[in-house]
Amino acid sequence: MKITLTVNATDYPLDVEPRRILADVLREDCRLTGTHLGCEHGVCGACTVLVDGEAVRSCLMLAVQCDGRSVRTVEGLAGADGGPHPLQRAFSAEHALQCGFCTPGFLMLAAGALDADPDLAEHPERVDSLVGSNLCRCTGYAPIRRAILRAAEEQQRLDLQA
Amino acid sequence: MSTWTRREDERLLSGRGRYVADIQVPGCLDAAFVRSRVAHGTLRDVDCAAARQVPGVVGAWSAADLHDLPPCAHATADLPDLPPMPHTVLANLSSDEAVAGREWPVLVKDRVRYPGEAVAVVLGEDRYRAEDGAAEVTVRIDPLPAVVTPEAALDDTVRLFEGLSNVALEGSTGQPVDESVWQHAAAVVEGRYRQALLLPTPMECRTLLAVPDGDRLTVWSGHQAPHRLRRELAAALGWPAERIRVVVPDTGGAFGSKSASFPEYVAVAFLAVRLGRPVRWIEDRLESMLVATRGRGQDQRVRLAADADGRLLAYELHIDADVGAYPHIGAGLPMQTAWMATGPYTTPRVHATLRSVLTNTMTTYPYRGPGRAEATMALERSMDTLADRLGIDPAELRRRNLIPPDRFPYETPTGRRYDSGNYAAALDLALESLGYDAWRAEQARRRADPHALPLGIGLSCYVERSGGEPGGLHEFGSLEVGEDGVITARCGAASSGQSHETVLPALVAASLGVDADRVRLVDGDTGEQADGVGSFASRTAQVSGALLSHLSALLADEARDRAAKLWDLPPETVRWSGGTVHGPHDGAPAMDLAALVRATGPLRVDDRFESAMAFPFGTHAAVAEVDPELGTVRVLRLVTVDDCGVVLDPAVVHAQAFGSAVQGLGQALYEGMCFDDDGVPVLTDGLLDYLLPTAAEVPPFVGRDTCTPSPATRLGAKGAGESGCIGTPAAVVNAVADALRPADRDVLQLPLTPERVWRAAR
Amino acid sequence: MKPPVFDYVAPRSVRETVDALGDPGRTAAVIAGGQSLLLEMHLWRRRPDLVVDVNRVAGLDGLGVDGGSLRVGALVRHAAFEAPQAVPGPLGTLFQQAVTNIAHPPIRARGTLVGSLAWAHPASEWCAVALALDADLTLRDSDGARQVPARDYFQGPHRTARRPRELITSVRFPLLSDDTGVAFIEHRRTHFCFATVAVSATLTVRDGVITGSRIGLVNASDRPVRALAAEQSLLGAEIADDLYHRAGRAAAEQDAAPVAEPFADPGYKRQAVAVLVGRALRRAAADQRSRAAGRTEGLR
Incomplete structure (x- = not known):
């Protein structure tokens, strides 16, 4: 089936089998391997990407369902100037990753929430709910939670300055 | 300050990490395995004909189609981490006769021995097509009765290998305890503990990509010990190891589960070589849950005796270990438990015995803290039972028995020589960090209030072993200086998330007195480093770190020698500082490394460096609240105090310690499998059935450490990262037992599911 | 996979x-x-x-009140019920409490309430709520539409009255009166698994007397259960704490038909039903009191 995915603002005209999940098409057809498959049944969240700004498990979505829609992956997280996203800096600062396999999923989950919710820093319970959405086997989660809060606080400060 | 805390971070945070599944090789085929649905049975027929007709399928083979498929390496005698086997073990497991009788075939030939064992392999143009093909393979297996616990397998009424006992190994350490000791003791407590089979569950499952090129083969694998994998693949293929290069790219966690070779690896390498095409196997989660290695799996029986003052008199531990269907490296792991049975106490008599029992489950393997976690659980649960029996506070009972600092090095009755420790300091810091007395007061208040939920406090004092066993305490590596002054460190380690790229160059830089930016690490690549041992048993800082420190000293010596020759000075007058060689006085010549290399030619030092075992220790403490009506456990506070000697990078070590403690929490409360009546694990909904801790389960946490350097290792470093899996589970279980004070503490078996806790509370 | x-x-x-x-x-x-x-x-x-x-089908995404009921279209995502006041009155409170137990935000952003009814997993929160509240499903095939009440719809694990040719276009839930208190309580082993047991409860009280109660049990059988015996034990009784305990026992012993699962045998599940029903009713009673207090407050 012919579809067009807009991934990180680049159009990808593709011919894909309907059964191919979004994650596989991003990884193999678009060659964006930053999105990882950790369980392929929607539990771990390593494959989380943003579809039209909303965080979704890309193993629980067919690529054909995303025809004409906008997808953002970890490769598209950095700023337009190529500088790191506040989340990327905060994850590093807080040791919120060790092996890094689940990391892109947590980053995109948090990126979607930060975009949708400029006051995230004031709602630690929403951050809890985000961190509670994905699995990580290395960090024990607390560093991830601290990193997301740190990035949210930084974003809030920047918003205030602006 | 740099944007990135670790060198790994920039690529891993921007999607530019490269895990095996990310490597694009033109024409690469994907493997899918057809797996047995039964746990035990006789294979009658495998028909791959229909699979071969499926579009996109390149080939499909059963064992009968691949007569020359070599078996999976039997690594029992060939893993440096493993204990040297008692003679009986060698006779049982490593004689040609015994191994031949218990061969682990790559594809089942005649008998299925664990559920999910591969009976055929299908190669497709991609994984979708390979799975399409696998679905068309028809398999006929006549089921046999399955035995999935040591208890069921012990009596040999169902044998996994005809004519051979299911008991693959028997062993013991220490001396049998005289019956009079038990008879005259003021208190003797007994316990039976089941250490559940656990799934290590790294977020990236197992991976192997084999790329043939002429008479050479390059293998990419998420792996902890690339040289070992190379050696075993070479043996399987009948090739000299030099023709195989194993490269470990980014690896998504391992926790002990990626240190060996597996049937699937051999099949993929074999087919890649046979077909002359790149082939990969990217294990999916359901496969992983069914056929990746399991950890733990021990049935323990203990006796612990003390005098009226609570001084320990004797401890006896018997283990029936579930080692899975083939006597692979897990068969020797229970010895690790036996050797660590003494724990941190001065108990004068300790005797540990074990049987390693074959069962119809996937093989048992190291999982973070192997052997030591089981030893700690058995002893620390028993200590609480004893404290209760004697009416002594559990902290006080431990304090009275901890090995005092002036007794090190300490020879245990079970054959270990502990290097150093201040066990009481760790206990005291844990109690202080927890606010032990305040929680005891809260417990008393609740016990007086019929409406309050019961609350318990659990302690766990542990000592573990890091670095490996004699014969495997060395590592190989080199330091090389380029003309640009960049220093390349190479060693046999392989990172699966432990920050090697950051920590090891920093260590070399500090040793040489140069800027860390000038040092880079190359590890996990047999093409770069000819010999190596790997990263397991918490050995990288302790052993590879010692090696790199040693190489730094060699490099400085070599630089001074060269400068001395160049300047025609006695070598002892040339000083090394800040990456520069200096003459003996002010105004004398000085030359930095880059200039020295330009002047004197390539500079490289290579060596093998032998380290020693070390014994990290600590105390973990937990406070748990129990809802007795539902059996739910809420951990209100978790405190870990760990001592791993000299720490190379505190932030990295603390991060690993915390992650490890959360895994330990999972081990105590959530992780475990049930089997159906036919011996097949019930994992219908994958990770919705095998429950890892999530963020919602993480308790308020305080992590502290003490530092008692190891006199036995070059840096004073002991291993880190496994402490949480070793110390935390017993603290949590003891807290629950302390809350409920059940008449029979053995009701509380792992994992402490709500159902089990509810039954204990009734 | x-x-x-x-x-x-x-x-x-x-x-x-x-x-x-x-x-x-x-x-x-x-x-x-x-x-x-x-x-x-x-x-x-x-x-x-x-x-x-069906994501591009027009008209399936409706969520709104008409008449005395809430109509939920086939494309309404779980997340729609997380916002306060997404649904009016006590029904909204119940939905809000129930929905937070369904997986986690990314799943709730995609998954739909009607989809849960179609899947009919025994541990589905929505299925038990729909059954307890007498929801009504609208199913269509090429020959037309039919209404199926929830009590006739659930037939077993993943088995329903929906025919393969049919699309569930919407489901209607009767709104709950203001004198009704609600509670949804779930018990599961970790944040990431299906419910071991969950309970949806409503309690309608007039002049201190219980005039109505609807209790739905999640994962207490191979399909959702309406705890009729427990409800019956409450009707006409004056509000009192021991009532809830009794209702819990009735639900466990008469209404539930638990199926053994790993780490939860039927005996344990019955215990969990008894405890959760008791707790849910207590919470529903408290909710009812605070609503009544709020109304009095409003009148002043």
Whole structure:
């Protein structure tokens, strides 16, 4: 089936089998391997990407369902100037990753929430709910939670300055 | 300050990490395995004909189609981490006769021995097509009765290998305890503990990509010990190891589960070589849950005796270990438990015995803290039972028995020589960090209030072993200086998330007195480093770190020698500082490394460096609240105090310690499998059935450490990262037992599911 | 874990959808949120040869009150019920409490309430709520529409009265009166698994006397359960704490028919039903009191 995915603002005209999940098409057809498959049944969240700004498990979505829609992956997280996203800096600062396999999923989950919710820093319970959405086997989660809060606080400060 | 805390971070945070599944090789085929649905049975027929007709399928083979498929390496005698086997073990497991009788075939030939064992392999143009093909393979297996616990397998009424006992190994350490000791003791407590089979569950499952090129083969694998994998693949293929290069790219966690070779690896390498095409196997989660290695799996029986003052008199531990269907490296792991049975106490008599029992489950393997976690659980649960029996506070009972600092090095009755420790300091810091007395007061208040939920406090004092066993305490590596002054460190380690790229160059830089930016690490690549041992048993800082420190000293010596020759000075007058060689006085010549290399030619030092075992220790403490009506456990506070000697990078070590403690929490409360009546694990909904801790389960946490350097290792470093899996589970279980004070503490078996806790509370 | 081959259509109207579903030569599956369907397909438990994507069908995303009931269209995501006041009155409170127990935000952003009813997992929160509240499902095929009450709809694990050719276009829930208190309580082993047991409870009180109660049990049988014996034990009684305990026992012993699961045998599940029903009713009673207090406050 012919579809067009807009991934990180680049159009990808593709011919894909309907059964191919979004994650596989991003990884193999678009060659964006930053999105990882950790369980392929929607539990771990390593494959989380943003579809039209909303965080979704890309193993629980067919690529054909995303025809004409906008997808953002970890490769598209950095700023337009190529500088790191506040989340990327905060994850590093807080040791919120060790092996890094689940990391892109947590980053995109948090990126979607930060975009949708400029006051995230004031709602630690929403951050809890985000961190509670994905699995990580290395960090024990607390560093991830601290990193997301740190990035949210930084974003809030920047918003205030602006 | 740099944007990135670790060198790994920039690529891993921007999607530019490269895990095996990310490597694009033109024409690469994907493997899918057809797996047995039964746990035990006789294979009658495998028909791959229909699979071969499926579009996109390149080939499909059963064992009968691949007569020359070599078996999976039997690594029992060939893993440096493993204990040297008692003679009986060698006779049982490593004689040609015994191994031949218990061969682990790559594809089942005649008998299925664990559920999910591969009976055929299908190669497709991609994984979708390979799975399409696998679905068309028809398999006929006549089921046999399955035995999935040591208890069921012990009596040999169902044998996994005809004519051979299911008991693959028997062993013991220490001396049998005289019956009079038990008879005259003021208190003797007994316990039976089941250490559940656990799934290590790294977020990236197992991976192997084999790329043939002429008479050479390059293998990419998420792996902890690339040289070992190379050696075993070479043996399987009948090739000299030099023709195989194993490269470990980014690896998504391992926790002990990626240190060996597996049937699937051999099949993929074999087919890649046979077909002359790149082939990969990217294990999916359901496969992983069914056929990746399991950890733990021990049935323990203990006796612990003390005098009226609570001084320990004797401890006896018997283990029936579930080692899975083939006597692979897990068969020797229970010895690790036996050797660590003494724990941190001065108990004068300790005797540990074990049987390693074959069962119809996937093989048992190291999982973070192997052997030591089981030893700690058995002893620390028993200590609480004893404290209760004697009416002594559990902290006080431990304090009275901890090995005092002036007794090190300490020879245990079970054959270990502990290097150093201040066990009481760790206990005291844990109690202080927890606010032990305040929680005891809260417990008393609740016990007086019929409406309050019961609350318990659990302690766990542990000592573990890091670095490996004699014969495997060395590592190989080199330091090389380029003309640009960049220093390349190479060693046999392989990172699966432990920050090697950051920590090891920093260590070399500090040793040489140069800027860390000038040092880079190359590890996990047999093409770069000819010999190596790997990263397991918490050995990288302790052993590879010692090696790199040693190489730094060699490099400085070599630089001074060269400068001395160049300047025609006695070598002892040339000083090394800040990456520069200096003459003996002010105004004398000085030359930095880059200039020295330009002047004197390539500079490289290579060596093998032998380290020693070390014994990290600590105390973990937990406070748990129990809802007795539902059996739910809420951990209100978790405190870990760990001592791993000299720490190379505190932030990295603390991060690993915390992650490890959360895994330990999972081990105590959530992780475990049930089997159906036919011996097949019930994992219908994958990770919705095998429950890892999530963020919602993480308790308020305080992590502290003490530092008692190891006199036995070059840096004073002991291993880190496994402490949480070793110390935390017993603290949590003891807290629950302390809350409920059940008449029979053995009701509380792992994992402490709500159902089990509810039954204990009734 | 890759899904088998299938064809895919994305119709724009209900008509086109039911026509696609009516193709007699094919096993069709409807995908809305896809959070359960794709799970089943990855596990090869469902192998449709046609997937009908209804996400572009106009008119299925309606959520609103008309008459005395709430109408939830087939494309309304779980997340829609997380916002306060998404649904008026006590029903909204119940929905809000129930929905937070469903998976986590990314799943709730895609998955749909109607999809949960279609999947009919024994541990589904929505199925028990729908059954307890006498929800009414609208099913359509190419011949027309029919209404199926929830009590006739659930027939077993993943078995319902829906015929393969039918699309569930919407479901209606009767609104709850202001003198009704509600509670939804769930018990599960970790944040990431199906409910061991959960309970949806409503309690209507007039002049201190219980005039109505609706209790739904999640995962207390191979299908959702309405705890009629427990409800019966409450009717006409004056509000009192021991009532809830008794109702819990009735639910456990008479209404529940638990199926053994790993780490939860039927005996334990009955215990959990008894405890959760008691707790849910207590909480519903407290909710009812605070609503009554709020109304009094409002009148002043």
